[in-house]
Amino acid sequence: MTGQQIFLASKRAAVTYAPDPDSGELRPWLAPGGTGNVVAEQAGVLDVSWIASADTDDDHRAARENPEGLALSLGSGRRIRVQLLRHDRKTFEVVQNFVTAELLWAANNHGWDSWTTPTFGSETYRALECFDEFTRDFAEALLKSSADAPDPLYLVHDYQLVGVPQKLREQRPDAPILLFVHIPWPTPDYWRMLPKPMRVGLLEGMLPATTIGFFADRWCRNFLACVADLIPDAEVDRERGLIRRRGAVTRVRTLPLGYSPLTIAGRTPGLPDGIAEWAGDGPLVVHSGRTDPIKNAERAVRAFRLAVRSDARLRGTRMLVRMNPNRLYVEANADYVRRVRSAVAEVNADLGADTVRWHCDNHVEHTLGSFRRADLLVFNSTVDGQNLSAFEAPLVNERDADVVLSEMCGAAEVLGGVCRTVNPFDLAEQAEAIAGALTAPAAQRAEAAGRRRAAAEPWTLEAWVRSQLDALQADRRGGHE
């Protein structure tokens, strides 16, 4: 297999174009955040052409000036080629701000209560037309890029592009297509809440992939159950993760990713101003995640309070709530930040001023610095496709920090045995886990930390990329049966 035969697509480019403040020339900058960087690293490893959406004005200018794409260097030193797609601006806005950031995000991450939300009307249907146009842009660009390839492999990344496999298949009846979904997949009763054409249309958009990958078995099971529920002519083999439909076979597979060694090695961990002094050498609990309600910091802060109040030995323990700003234009995210800050204020009023600090910025170095300094890490997501921090943090940490991990993180399927897994809605259980971790004897903590590092270490980006390529090779051989 040569690099030229692989065609990679994801909505988000891990780079964005902006003028260099010195020269004024447009240049690519690495955008912060999890998935984008991971796919960028993947593109670097594979040496492939990568197609992604232009976002900013400068992205659009760079795309206009370089219609065949641009070669550029990642921070890691690896080079990737990126072609930025210029969608209709209004279409892209609706897809980015509504269809993916609100509608699908809530559908796949359990954001609706059903009694008061969601409600769909004609504006939802209009948004779906935008989503279809956006999907078509991607499929056409992939097909154009691969027009001369006799035997292309397609790697389609994440939930924004779930409709792409079907449109590729129309032109490329035999090509292996791997669709990887980075977020959770919900159960049938939840997925069904979407309007009928959407819930069925998106599944039909996915099924022409030869392999559909998720981070965890639970999301595979849910996806298979959704197909069984909503696609009458699909034959679903839940045991083997196979779907047969109209003469084609789709394999549904768990392909876990833990961390990118380059992301960790390429940065110098450091704490934000004042945090090192504030924390001193005392016990420090760290919660870390995007400004996204699934990250569940409000309940973590409240559980921390319960823990401290339940055990006198925990008096003096501090907590850092670290956030990366993300999609703050989404009301659910803005509301989440308000709720977390208000919980922090309440707990400080109760336990003593400055017991808990909230810190929000976009520096990966600060995230890694917090991981390193922590005496206990809390990743209690309400639901989470994987949660890479649960792998990264134990590898960076230098104080034998235990990890309180939500059972609803994909990561719990790999790391559950070496973390304290909790129900993310149960404050009593989380408080007990926090207290238990902080009061464990040093030798036990050290031994557990060693086992945790050993469990996390194998799950590198390179291994994950290899598992995708292996899946594509198996697809090419038609080796499902």
Next chain:
Amino acid sequence: MTGQQIFLASKRAAVTYAPDPDSGELRPWLAPGGTGNVVAEQAGVLDVSWIASADTDDDHRAARENPEGLALSLGSGRRIRVQLLRHDRKTFEVVQNFVTAELLWAANNHGWDSWTTPTFGSETYRALECFDEFTRDFAEALLKSSADAPDPLYLVHDYQLVGVPQKLREQRPDAPILLFVHIPWPTPDYWRMLPKPMRVGLLEGMLPATTIGFFADRWCRNFLACVADLIPDAEVDRERGLIRRRGAVTRVRTLPLGYSPLTIAGRTPGLPDGIAEWAGDGPLVVHSGRTDPIKNAERAVRAFRLAVRSDARLRGTRMLVRMNPNRLYVEANADYVRRVRSAVAEVNADLGADTVRWHCDNHVEHTLGSFRRADLLVFNSTVDGQNLSAFEAPLVNERDADVVLSEMCGAAEVLGGVCRTVNPFDLAEQAEAIAGALTAPAAQRAEAAGRRRAAAEPWTLEAWVRSQLDALQADRRGGHE
């Protein structure tokens, strides 16, 4: 099988004791509402002893004065014997107002968004202790009643009593036990939101039943999936609906109920004051259901507006939102009524004063009167164990009213083919269904109404009771394999 061998339990007695206004003597009154009456009718058909919780002060007094239970006549003329259980009052309050009306109601009916609700703490665990005590009261009373029966059959009704089968099994290793759950069963990811001891403990409480019945295949599938997810030593055969665990077998079965002919025959349908005059002979849409957010009247009213605005032929159509007051001490229910009333006011401001009327009382006659008068019935529940109204209304209606039915009602599995099934969250689809139904030619409406009545008719209370007894007989024979 003789009546003496059957022991029936449900939390709610369909009767409540109160002084007769004339004589001052305590006498039983039929309490309004769906499930309670249905189980009462069942008790009448079976001629069994029925054990239920005392609720009011007068219930407690009647129970004290009649420790062995009371024989009484139903409105139908059938006689039942009822023994009212005197739980600790505080325990009963916590179980009734919190564990069942809030916690389990939300868990089984998708009432949480996960991002902001639910949050469990030590008060949840204390409430679970009350639930265990309440469960024990029932098991002990059933065991005591059946102490002299060599070969008792146990019929345990509804979600409040899910823990009873396990406690019966401890004393009665071979008895057939049928547990019937009247409400939906959620998917594993939803059921998992409950605290670990609760989500596992309740499943373990249920599994010693020989048969577990639900109204719909979807709830059976979800229950089987919950067991597969959370009970590691259970072997789940999804195809055949069997669970093997620790040498015992539980069969999970769909046993649909449609309506009680007696409830319909025994009442004189009539409209509340002023409604007949207001509606005249013009087209009338009726939404009917308890004051419970699952009944989804707010979205029905908004869909009605969309329909009327979309089609000039619908100008002048009116809508009656009929409610039965239920558990208004639950904040979600009170909030639901506020939301519905506010939607009614908005739509009237838009379409013309008095286009939509809201009416709330406890008279079954008024419900039946609304069913009879309707030109279109809307049962668009967000989720619903069965929705008996979807069966009753077509049988009572005299104007060939079509039915817009939520696909998430259990009833949709029986009546989906003869109703307009809709996604309860999709206003555009519901508006189209409403407009399509109201503008259909008269001959087509009449023909469809005939098919609908024919589809609903077989699903009588008697047939449902028979299906339960047949299941218990099969259990006695150990005839699962």
